[in-house]
Amino acid sequence: MTKALVMKTPEMTGDEAGAVAPSVVAPSSFVLVGVGETVVANGCRPIPAAAGASLARQVSEALVGAAALVGALPYERARPAHLLRPTEWSRLPGRFTARAFGPPVLLRGGDTPHWQVTAEPSLAAYRTSVAEVLRRMENRPELRKVVLSRALRLSGDRPIDPRALLSRLAEDPAATAFSVPLPSTDGATRLLVGATPELLVSRRGEAMFSHPLAGSARRSSDPARDREAAENLAASTKDSREHREVVTAILDLLAPYCRELSTPEGTQLVSTASMWHLGTRIVGRLRDTTLSSLELAALLHPTPAVCGTPRDAAAELIAELEGHDRGFYAGAVGWCDAAGDGDWHVALRCAEISGGEAWLHAGAGIVPGSDPVAEGEETAAKFAAMLRALGLDEAIAFEGAAA
Numbered sequence: 001m002t003k004a005l006v007m008k009t010p011e012m013t014g015d016e017a018g019a020v021a022p023s024v025v026a027p028s029s030f031v032l033v034g035v036g037e038t039v040v041a042n043g044c045r046p047i048p049a050a051a052g053a054s055l056a057r058q059v060s061e062a063l064v065g066a067a068a069l070v071g072a073l074p075y076e077r078a079r080p081a082h083l084l085r086p087t088e089w090s091r092l093p094g095r096f097t098a099r100a101f102g103p104p105v106l107l108r109g110g111d112t113p114h115w116q117v118t119a120e121p122s123l124a125a126y127r128t129s130v131a132e133v134l135r136r137m138e139n140r141p142e143l144r145k146v147v148l149s150r151a152l153r154l155s156g157d158r159p160i161d162p163r164a165l166l167s168r169l170a171e172d173p174a175a176t177a178f179s180v181p182l183p184s185t186d187g188a189t190r191l192l193v194g195a196t197p198e199l200l201v202s203r204r205g206e207a208m209f210s211h212p213l214a215g216s217a218r219r220s221s222d223p224a225r226d227r228e229a230a231e232n233l234a235a236s237t238k239d240s241r242e243h244r245e246v247v248t249a250i251l252d253l254l255a256p257y258c259r260e261l262s263t264p265e266g267t268q269l270v271s272t273a274s275m276w277h278l279g280t281r282i283v284g285r286l287r288d289t290t291l292s293s294l295e296l297a298a299l300l301h302p303t304p305a306v307c308g309t310p311r312d313a314a315a316e317l318i319a320e321l322e323g324h325d326r327g328f329y330a331g332a333v334g335w336c337d338a339a340g341d342g343d344w345h346v347a348l349r350c351a352e353i354s355g356g357e358a359w360l361h362a363g364a365g366i367v368p369g370s371d372p373v374a375e376g377e378e379t380a381a382k383f384a385a386m387l388r389a390l391g392l393d394e395a396i397a398f399e400g401a402a403a
């Protein structure tokens with residue numbers, strides 16, 4: 001079996017290293033449970049971002065002298081990146097099992113938890129915004145895609161255990177589960193916890209990968225209906241247009257930095273436990289290996305999987321119509337080592353957790369031909385994995401939210 005890789009930053013003493021076993025996962029740990037690897041970082045200290053610095057500048061400054069970085073990029077490029085320098089971090093082969101995170105007790109305190117669910121905006125208001133995007137697209141044909149999201153606020157009657165939530169989310173082997181400590185606004189611990197199926201960018205030496213997804217269908221527990229949903233998605237011209245926008249944007253952005261760039265398998269159906277997606281694996285060889293995984297992530301983010309095309313026009317419309325703060329949802333989470341290698345995932349199917357409160361976000365790509373009712377249902381389907389992990393029945397949650 002491959003040995004776990006345990007890295008220590010230079011300022012760390014041997015004693016401190018011994019005190020922090022690589023497999024210890026605290027609620028404040030940074031954790032990524034990937035398809036073939038689990039990354040755990042402890043003793044994370046935020047790297048201050050220079051006021052008003054561009055994302056590219058923040059990222060290149062953060063990398064100076066760092067043995068490793070972990071963290072999150074917010075959805076909005078103009079906001080400070082949340083990059084952390086760990087005192088100890090480990091890359092462990094394979095997926096952590098539930099046992100590594102302790103007993104799967106989601107909400108401490110026994111009894112059945114009581115949740116209050118609020119949809120912000122309501123499903124009806126979300127559909128109205130989708131219809132408005134479609135109307136604007138008719139007048140502005142250059143606006144080809146806009147990803148519109150909505151949020152659910154869940155208030156539980158006791159604190160959520162983030163490790164138990166992570167362990168439940170990590171049960172889906174097709175998704176990368178993550179838990180990222182966020183800056184606290186009121187002294188309370190705040191975390192971004194989720195299970196994303198989408199790889200923004202990965203770099204190992206000169207080899208570079210990205211796996212954009214766009215185009216979605218809800219899975220069914222009935223095998224015949226599940227197969228039908230997949231076949232309809234594969235045949236949908238609306239979904240293939242929606243998907244192509246992401247792949248084209250990523251290829252265009254990466255082309256100047258790569259000496260080889262291709263999509264060897266073309267577009268394929270990809271599945272998580274609850275969703276079908278269209279996915280295209282992009283592989284490349286970098287011209288310049290001083291370009292780190294974090295710099296590549298900053299170059300690509302936000303792709304049309306979470307924003308739209310053209311990027312600036314779509315971002316403006318999102319800011320005008322969504323009416324809620326995306327925070328770190330639709331940003332990126334990941335790690336980067338001293339050599340520049342690393343993995344950055346699109347922060348999807350996630351929630352910001354603090355105490356007993358969770359903010360969930362889900363979005364859908366709108367292109368000419370989209371249907372407001374179907375897009376609303378797609379966002380509901382994308383909430384399902386997180387609701388299930390929190391122990392909520394989807395139908396009851398939406399009924400409670402009158403959504």
Ligand SMILES: C=C(O[C@H]1C=CC=C(C(=O)O)[C@@H]1O)C(=O)O
Nearest residue numbers: 213214215216305362363364365
């Ligand atoms: C924006 C989300 O999903 C993106 C990733 C895959 C498929 C998508 C879609 O079909 O719209 C979205 O682009 C989300 O899950 O909130």
